[in-house]
Amino acid sequence: MLNLSKEKHVEMLRKMLEIRFFEEKVFELYAQNLVPGTIHLYAGEEAVAVGVCSNLRKDDYITSTHRGHGHCIAKGADLKRTMAEILGKKTGYCKGKGGSMHIADFSIGMLGATAVVGAGIPIAVGAGLSIKLRRTDQVVACFFGEGASNQGTFHEGINMASIWKLPVIFVCENNLYAMGTRQSIVMNIENIADRAVAYGIPGGVVDGNDVFAVYEAAEKAVERARKGEGPTLIECKTYRHKGHSRVDPARYRPKEEVEEWLAKDPIKRFKEKLMHARILNEAEIQHIEREVSVEIEEAVKFAIESPFPEPEEAVEDVYA
Amino acid sequence: MRKITYKEALREALKEEMRRDPTVFLLGEDIGRYWGGAFKVTEGLAEEFGDERVRDTPISENAIIGTAVGAAITGMHPVAEIMFGDLTALAMDQIANQAAKIHYMFGGQINCPLVIRTPFGAGVNIASHHSQSLEAWFMHVPGLYVAVPSTPYDAKGLLKSAIRGDNPVFFCEHKLLYPIQGEVPEEEYTVTFGVADVKREGADVTVVATLYMVHKALKAAEMLEAEGISVEVVDPRTLTPLDKQTIIKSVKKTGRIVIVSEDCKTAGVSAEIAAVVAEEALDYLDAPIKRVAEPDTPIPFSPPLEQYVIPDEKAIIKAVKEVV
Numbered sequence: 001m002l003n004l005s006k007e008k009h010v011e012m013l014r015k016m017l018e019i020r021f022f023e024e025k026v027f028e029l030y031a032q033n034l035v036p037g038t039i040h041l042y043a044g045e046e047a048v049a050v051g052v053c054s055n056l057r058k059d060d061y062i063t064s065t066h067r068g069h070g071h072c073i074a075k076g077a078d079l080k081r082t083m084a085e086i087l088g089k090k091t092g093y094c095k096g097k098g099g100s101m102h103i104a105d106f107s108i109g110m111l112g113a114t115a116v117v118g119a120g121i122p123i124a125v126g127a128g129l130s131i132k133l134r135r136t137d138q139v140v141a142c143f144f145g146e147g148a149s150n151q152g153t154f155h156e157g158i159n160m161a162s163i164w165k166l167p168v169i170f171v172c173e174n175n176l177y178a179m180g181t182r183q184s185i186v187m188n189i190e191n192i193a194d195r196a197v198a199y200g201i202p203g204g205v206v207d208g209n210d211v212f213a214v215y216e217a218a219e220k221a222v223e224r225a226r227k228g229e230g231p232t233l234i235e236c237k238t239y240r241h242k243g244h245s246r247v248d249p250a251r252y253r254p255k256e257e258v259e260e261w262l263a264k265d266p267i268k269r270f271k272e273k274l275m276h277a278r279i280l281n282e283a284e285i286q287h288i289e290r291e292v293s294v295e296i297e298e299a300v301k302f303a304i305e306s307p308f309p310e311p312e313e314a315v316e317d318v319y320a
Numbered sequence: 321m322r323k324i325t326y327k328e329a330l331r332e333a334l335k336e337e338m339r340r341d342p343t344v345f346l347l348g349e350d351i352g353r354y355w356g357g358a359f360k361v362t363e364g365l366a367e368e369f370g371d372e373r374v375r376d377t378p379i380s381e382n383a384i385i386g387t388a389v390g391a392a393i394t395g396m397h398p399v400a401e402i403m404f405g406d407l408t409a410l411a412m413d414q415i416a417n418q419a420a421k422i423h424y425m426f427g428g429q430i431n432c433p434l435v436i437r438t439p440f441g442a443g444v445n446i447a448s449h450h451s452q453s454l455e456a457w458f459m460h461v462p463g464l465y466v467a468v469p470s471t472p473y474d475a476k477g478l479l480k481s482a483i484r485g486d487n488p489v490f491f492c493e494h495k496l497l498y499p500i501q502g503e504v505p506e507e508e509y510t511v512t513f514g515v516a517d518v519k520r521e522g523a524d525v526t527v528v529a530t531l532y533m534v535h536k537a538l539k540a541a542e543m544l545e546a547e548g549i550s551v552e553v554v555d556p557r558t559l560t561p562l563d564k565q566t567i568i569k570s571v572k573k574t575g576r577i578v579i580v581s582e583d584c585k586t587a588g589v590s591a592e593i594a595a596v597v598a599e600e601a602l603d604y605l606d607a608p609i610k611r612v613a614e615p616d617t618p619i620p621f622s623p624p625l626e627q628y629v630i631p632d633e634k635a636i637i638k639a640v641k642e643v644v
Contacts, residue, residue, distance in 0.1 A: 094425060094427030095427035095428070096427075097424060097426070098427065104426040106430045114417075119417065122382065123386050123389050125387050125390060126389055126391040129390065133373070152380075155380075157386065318424050319463065320432075
């Protein structure tokens with residue numbers, strides 16, 4: 001257990017539940033044909049976003065990916081505006097122009113989700129450079145998957161962050177599959193974190209389904225970044241509960257593997273730990289769950305009742 | 321008025337904007353104190369502003385632009401240099417998918433005020449990977465502005481506007497323009513995007529040209545003058561936004577148009593301008609639209625081969641004579 005206040009533990013559990021319930025709801029709405037396009041659900045990976053973002057201040061930055069709902073929520077995004085964006089509504093974060101894969105909230109340092117795999121890495125490095133040039137003590141957490149670590153941007157970006165000692169925490173969410181491609185098919189190494197050696201920065205592997213392990217690793221990396229000592233690469237081993245996207249039943253994953261990972265559900269483990277340490281009892285947890293459910297229902301109601309944008313708004317916002 | 325080179329004009333713009341605004345900084349390969357830029361545009365700037373603001377980067381074009389994007393959306397005004405225009409291909413995702421779309425995709429929440437400077441153009445025998453003119457690629461990406469200055473005056477004024485603006489600007493230079501001289505006032509000025517400049521007035525034929533081709537068009541116009549053909553040379557100065565009105569106004573006067581551009585003819589700069597004239601000013605034309613552009617080939621190395629593909633004064637004169 002970490003030496004954190006009860007409030008902090010509750011906040012972390014609440015965020016993880018928000019992500020889980022939110023994603024379950026998105027899946028449900030998708031089945032009802034209310035979500036246009038596609039969805040990439042974060043369910044199962046909650047400990048990563050929450051473990052990292054629980055170390056961040058409001059003015060710290062994050063960059064995100066196509067599987068980005070969890071990052072947004074962990075950083076403090078409004079659930080209503082997030083859900084409205086996913087449904088393509090005018091009240092969404094991007095007025096319906098971005099959708100599920102492009103949510104951003106610059107007021108909380110959420111610099112946006114990019115749907116080009118690995119493209120967020122140099123953008124995070126640029127935010128780090130900006131921090132250094134402006135001489136503030138902000139930091140940037142850059143989320144990406146193991147698949148992105150095969151992109152040139154990974155090499156180019158981390159090398160730059162290293163030579164310039166930029167305050168960036170590179171968080172690799174290794175969920176073992178890039179779409180349907182197993183890591184072993186496209187890499188001859190087991191740990192992405194080993195690549196840190198190539199850039200002369202610290203790298204480490206953590207259990208990405210253990211929110212405390214992620215929190216601890218991120219805490220160290222954030223501290224190092226704030227002190228101006230440079231970037232860190234944290235690899236979080238985790239697993240997505242659903243397929244890659246809306247159409248994917250994920251038949252490429254062996255049943256035993258799925259069962260093994262479902263048993264390691266990060267929320268289940270966190271709750272058990274909280275109860276075991278007598279930080280929260282079952283009744284208290286259920287109370288939080290009910291509160292989060294209500295919050296999600298309100299977000300859904302808001303999103304469904306919100307209007308679509310006027311069609312001609314499509315040609316607005318091309319230029320500032 | 322004093323005369324300075326195109327290169328010096330660009331350097332002055334960078335220097336003045338960096339003095340004015342501490343959030344302006346430069347990044348690129350070999351732009352710092354050891355080299356001063358492959359074409360020496362940034363020479364001496366590291367000495368004045370320090371290595372932090374005149375930042376040498378690794379050879380990582382995509383990350384140079386990506387880093388500039390990240391800085392631009394968090395309060396800075398980066399000016400990135402890509403050493404040769406051809407190498408923008410390596411940064412295309414960050415230019416076209418990220419920088420150009422961030423404002424739109426995120427619903428107007430944030431601006432991406434970033435300038436990407438790069439030299440295009442053939443004529444110095446450096447073959448297929450260092451000689452192309454790819455302006456049209458960037459005209460095809462909504463969200464980017466595209467500048468194509470042909471004179472020291474325009475180069476300085478447009479670069480200052482680009483740095484002060486709120487949008488990503490793709491700023492095209494031309495290798496052969498760097499040493500050319502032109503009048504540039506000592507006092508402060510900017511050139512507004514989307515305003516073409518009539519570089520020479522004439523009555524018989526409109527020649528629209530960009531970058532180095534403006535100078536060839538002016539030379540051709542002089543030679544044609546001797547033969548009694550009066551040529552008006554219009555320089556759009558920015559391709560996005562494109563000042564259609566000035567081009568159309570000139571066509572209304574002359575009834576004839578020749579479009580000269582150094583890029584490949586197919587789907588090139590000249591194609592877009594021709595389409596604008598065909599759509600919006602066809603009734604004023606007394607002759608078919610003519611285009612002078614590079615043939616659809618890569619740029620070859622050997623001098624006679626290279627000279628064969630670059631549009632020259634002779635080609636411009638021939639095209640003009642075909643329409644008068």
